[in-house]
Amino acid sequence: MTVLLTPFKYIARLIAEGIMAVGEIAWLLIQIIKRVPLVRKNPELTIRQMVNIGVSSIPLLFITSLFTGAVAAVQSEYQFRGLIPDKFIGTAVAKMVLIELGPILTALVLAGRVGSALAAEIGSMREKEELAAYEVLNLDPLRYLAMPRFLTFLIMVPCLTIMSSFLAIIGGWIVCLVGLDITTYTYFTGVQYLFENMDLFSGLIKSVVFGIIIFSLGYYHGLNAGAGAKGVGQATMKTVVSACVSLLVFDLFIALLMFS
Amino acid sequence: MPNVIIDPNDVMIELKHLRKVFGKQVVLQDINLDIRRGETMVVIGQSGGGKSVILKHMIGLLQPTGGEVSIDGITISTPDFFDTRTIRKRMGMVFQMGALFDSMSTGENIAFALREHNPNLSEEQIQNIVTEKLELINLKPEFRSKMPSELSGGMRKRVALARAIALNPEVILYDEPTTGLDPITSDVINDLILDMQRKLHVTSVVVTHDMASAFKVADRIAMLYGGHIIQTGTVDEIKNSTNPYVQQFITGQRELPTGLEDGD
Numbered sequence: 001m002t003v004l005l006t007p008f009k010y011i012a013r014l015i016a017e018g019i020m021a022v023g024e025i026a027w028l029l030i031q032i033i034k035r036v037p038l039v040r041k042n043p044e045l046t047i048r049q050m051v052n053i054g055v056s057s058i059p060l061l062f063i064t065s066l067f068t069g070a071v072a073a074v075q076s077e078y079q080f081r082g083l084i085p086d087k088f089i090g091t092a093v094a095k096m097v098l099i100e101l102g103p104i105l106t107a108l109v110l111a112g113r114v115g116s117a118l119a120a121e122i123g124s125m126r127e128k129e130e131l132a133a134y135e136v137l138n139l140d141p142l143r144y145l146a147m148p149r150f151l152t153f154l155i156m157v158p159c160l161t162i163m164s165s166f167l168a169i170i171g172g173w174i175v176c177l178v179g180l181d182i183t184t185y186t187y188f189t190g191v192q193y194l195f196e197n198m199d200l201f202s203g204l205i206k207s208v209v210f211g212i213i214i215f216s217l218g219y220y221h222g223l224n225a226g227a228g229a230k231g232v233g234q235a236t237m238k239t240v241v242s243a244c245v246s247l248l249v250f251d252l253f254i255a256l257l258m259f260s
Numbered sequence: 261m262p263n264v265i266i267d268p269n270d271v272m273i274e275l276k277h278l279r280k281v282f283g284k285q286v287v288l289q290d291i292n293l294d295i296r297r298g299e300t301m302v303v304i305g306q307s308g309g310g311k312s313v314i315l316k317h318m319i320g321l322l323q324p325t326g327g328e329v330s331i332d333g334i335t336i337s338t339p340d341f342f343d344t345r346t347i348r349k350r351m352g353m354v355f356q357m358g359a360l361f362d363s364m365s366t367g368e369n370i371a372f373a374l375r376e377h378n379p380n381l382s383e384e385q386i387q388n389i390v391t392e393k394l395e396l397i398n399l400k401p402e403f404r405s406k407m408p409s410e411l412s413g414g415m416r417k418r419v420a421l422a423r424a425i426a427l428n429p430e431v432i433l434y435d436e437p438t439t440g441l442d443p444i445t446s447d448v449i450n451d452l453i454l455d456m457q458r459k460l461h462v463t464s465v466v467v468t469h470d471m472a473s474a475f476k477v478a479d480r481i482a483m484l485y486g487g488h489i490i491q492t493g494t495v496d497e498i499k500n501s502t503n504p505y506v507q508q509f510i511t512g513q514r515e516l517p518t519g520l521e522d523g524d
């Protein structure tokens with residue numbers, strides 16, 4: 001009996017913990033959103049965060065996006081060879097990138113790069129009692145620490161997604177010129193063909209949601225990090241794992257909502 | 261020895277039957293402690309004994325599981341009541357590792373709370389206060405541009421003290437101010453603690469296991485053991501204590517001294 005019950009208990013506990021976490025994160029987000037109007041009093045705090053995130057993630061996104069676009073072009077050419085005109089390569093790349101690959105890959109890369117860094121930063125601030133120092137000085141950590149970072153993720157994730165999608169289309173173009181014998185004219189005619197604002201818009205909506213997900217999980221796991229370097233390390237790991245799962249689940253969810 | 265007049269009946273901080281439990285771990289059993297206005301009270305005890313937990317109750321970072329904390333006659337926390345915002349304005353805290361804001365310069369660390377809480381102060385006034393606080397801890401005004409990562413352990417503690425006094429507190433809490441410092445730097449910190457008491461007339465609570473520091477800065481010493489305050493007294497009373505646990509601690513022995521009555 002007990003042998004059978006243990007895995008159930010384990011799963012039940014995981015679900016209970018998950019529900020608690022969702023509740024806490026929702027409460028945290030509400031508290032943070034209430035403080036957003038205060039951003040005009042210390043805009044420099046938010047701007048500094050935006051610069052930090054840009055600097056630390058643009059080089060990596062540059063490479064991943066170019067290669068993603070290039071691979072998308074190569075695969076489309078291979079799958080469609082002899083079936084449809086070459087210009088549809090550009091169409092396929094643009095559609096894939098704008099609707100799906102751009103937002104989700106950017107979000108996954110950012111979860112690994114800046115979501116984990118957020119958890120580590122908040123976790124070590126807690127460990128070194130910097131968070132307590134804010135409290136003791138009657139400075140609200142949600143206002144001075146959480147809100148600027150929340151706004152940064154909310155704004156920067158969509159911006160970086162646009163940059164990333166653009167770079168992916170460029171990546172497809174480069175590989176067409178160099179490896180696939182497709183002209184610039186043919187490729188970009190394809191990119192424009194069947195272009196709909198809705199594609200761009202849906203990608204942006206998704207990336208806003210993704211930005212909130214990455215921020216929430218990073219901040220939450222940072223706040224709840226265990227003691228010492230080990231605790232901080234685990235918090236970053238939990239952030240990346242939970243963010244990857246949540247991002248993909250939400251991606252499917254949003255796709256179903258928007259396209260079916 | 262301090263040259264401040266202290267009225268034994270003028271209590272600034274009062275812990276009454278303070279009890280704190282984390283999960284199943286009982287850290288503080290029943291703490292009773294009065295700290296008089298203007299005095300420096302040193303709480304000694306082993307690492308992990310709950311000294312930081314006591315300080316955090318005084319400044320409202322933790323809520324008691326039992327008992328009551330009052331500051332200047334005002335109850336700030338009980339198990340069902342927790343109002344710390346107003347009282348914190350009157351208190352400053354120097355954290356064990358300094359807890360400086362790593363992304364801000366030394367000057368910004370001192371100025372930040374000042375600016376946020378006093379929007380009507382001009383930038384010039386703020387910078388003057390920063391200079392004044394740096395002088396109080398014997399640092400040159402140029403020091404303000406240094407980042408925390410450029411500072412040694414002793415300097416971090418000093419800047420943390422400057423930040424704690426930026427808002428002119430009446431009470432300063434020090435969490436292990438000399439731990440991890442060499443003896444000479446430790447003594448610089450001891451002198452600063454005495455300076456604050458004389459120049460700013462603050463009430464101070466110092467938590468430490470550094471006996472040299474305790475004997476130098478204390479008006480009175482309280483010994484924490486097993487979740488209780490087992491003795492409170494002046495430096496001489498503690499030095500001459502017959503309580504074996506106090507003797508063991510202040511002389512730094514691994515085993516209880518024999519021949520003394522068990523003071524439990």
Ligand SMILES: Nc1ncnc2c1ncn2[C@@H]1O[C@H](COP(=O)(O)OP(=O)(O)O)[C@@H](O)[C@H]1O
Pocket residue numbers: 282287305306307308309310311312313314
């Ligand atoms: N916020 C907390 N949550 C759980 N346990 C804590 C917390 N703060 C302190 N403790 C525990 O309380 C005990 C006493 O800690 P502390 O007051 O830091 O000791 P010290 O006397 O060295 O300052 C330790 O065992 C510590 O693990």
Ligand SMILES: [Mg+2]
Pocket residue numbers: 311312313356435436
């Ligand atoms: Mg401690």
